[in-house]
Amino acid sequence: MQAVLDTIIDHKQRDTRLMWALCVASVVVYINLYLMQGMLPLIAEHFTVSGSKATLILSVTSFSLAFSLLLYAVLSDRIGRHTPIIVSLWLLALSNLLLIWAPDFNGLVLVRLLQGALLAAVPAIAMAYFKEQLSPSTMLKAAGIYIMANSIGGIVGRLLGGVMSQFLSWQESMWLLFLVTLAGVALVNYLLPSLADAQAMSKSKTEPSLSKRARLAQDLHGFSHHLTDAQMRLVYAIGGLTFMMMVNQFSFIQLHLMAAPYEWSRFQATLIFLCYSSGTIASYFTAKWLAKFGQHKLYQWSWCVMLLGSLLTLFDTTLTISLGFLMTACGFFLTHSCCNSFVAMRASRDRAKATSLYLCCYYLGAAIGGPYLMMFWHEAQWRGVVMGSLTLLALIALAITRLHYHQTNDVRALA
Template structure:
């Protein structure tokens, strides 16, 4: 594959992944607005986010099987149309239950555009480039996540959050059609090659399972912080507007740089050291956002983003470097654990917030940081053994 072909592939993949993630977090900065508009509590309003995450979690495995068996083009086209249709329903409905159900449908088809793309990259790219390209893939998730939050709470006025769904639907539809036409074609034979490993075989291997746990624990922390911080900031002593809260999500930009940087650090120092460093940075960020100071919260959010995306890029890069078969299945399991962790983290932190306030949320998140930290220790030991 020439440089121009490789660059074109990365641009297409970046656009599809970014557009996919734009749809996931559209309602996060306007959760207090949804709470008031539909007259529900914060946990019910948060279902507009956690329903998407649960849909992604449940449908990753079927799509992981599918991408190991057929070419990627029809999968992407199907996923793009389904996610766009779900977004249009969300934009026009006045029924919260229908909105939540449509968000679940969106989540169910997002793996067609994310998990399948990751597997496609793992099968297509040479090993020496995979770490860095997976870092760029993570950067695309950052751009999409930030874009969704800005669409939902800043670009469109908060009370017109419905327009954000229309904008996101157009983005995913256009990018999916471009990917369908522009991605290099695979033959049926090449799409099936190296796919003889089962989900159970992957789960039984500690070298893979620990990275799945790392995804679960780190995303549980990250999703909890960004999902419930708006509720803390609209209350005393901050009394932030929705626009002010949304602007804090600009800290997310750190992830755009941390993805590729983490890939390069992993190439140089090993994935274990990168995971440990990312976990320490993440824990430091949690400590700062626990303080009753907006300056500390801003700095803490930057550190949380740096730490989380450093961990995420190192973990997914390490996973795909270790694989010699079943890239679709392995990436499906990774994303399954990732989003199950996010969904459970949101639910557990919601209960912690209701019964113990922000302090209890931070205690829960601080405990969960131990997971990527311990995984980093094992990965570092594995890196050292491999070098020896």
């Protein structure tokens, strides 16, 4: 009996370490991804480019991250989940040294393209790691906490970027980023279950006897399996369109707040990212709300909250902008949590590929959203950005409706 109890305790400790290791890794990744969003004014000044052009640095990082997700999905299915995460995080920490001596804006773009590829490992693998190692109930809880960690990393990264932009030079800022990343990676390295345990627990490694051509065919079949699933495609679209709108709204609102009549400082403009806190809270409760209200209701409520939040900012006061972004962030993270949980639970095979396809669409949305909303910004400033967002919300509503239609038909078919 004691041996059974010891085994249960060991499993719980291992599950807890896995959950917190990937959450810390997520915070490290999202600090590195979004710190530049809080530093847009300093980037524009240091590299002598316009504020709107500086926002492109977010698009190029998201672009390389999006396609790298697919590569990590294949890699982790072949060699396990542990090694790609650890190696990519250590390389990420070292790559921050390159930012210190970036010679010009083009050089910065190249380094961020490289970092986008390194940032992809954790988001590509984390949910598949959870699904393989945790029970369904624990997995839903872990998924909610993991999305909350994403939000915390995004908030900390943007606010840290704002502080750096206001008080430090470019080189000083990048040295601080290097040290913060190094400390976080060392903690992940300590918390993540050992390589031997991770490999022993892995359930998705490809048989070594397969030829290279057979492995490639197997990988392509894994991706196509999920892409031919109508419900998966719609969830991919919902996540991509939602992120396309939300993350880029936060970029352009900084430019709006730093202009007349507000004329906020660099640091003050980044305080708008505190509105992410509503998303952090919402993420934590998503699993409970999913069980109580169902997925479709949460999608509908999230969409309504994002619509009202976007419209509220048109009143153009500090209060209405803040309330609007609190609502938009809450609606977005509810949607993102629903999408993440849906993909992880629906994928009965090739789980890392399913997650990476979702996140590929998600970050492609971020990459495309910058240039897309920039057109509206140049035409009508913030009001233009809201108009561009309403178009995206219409497409999201269509995808949510179609998803519900397919799910209802599936239920009827099984009845």
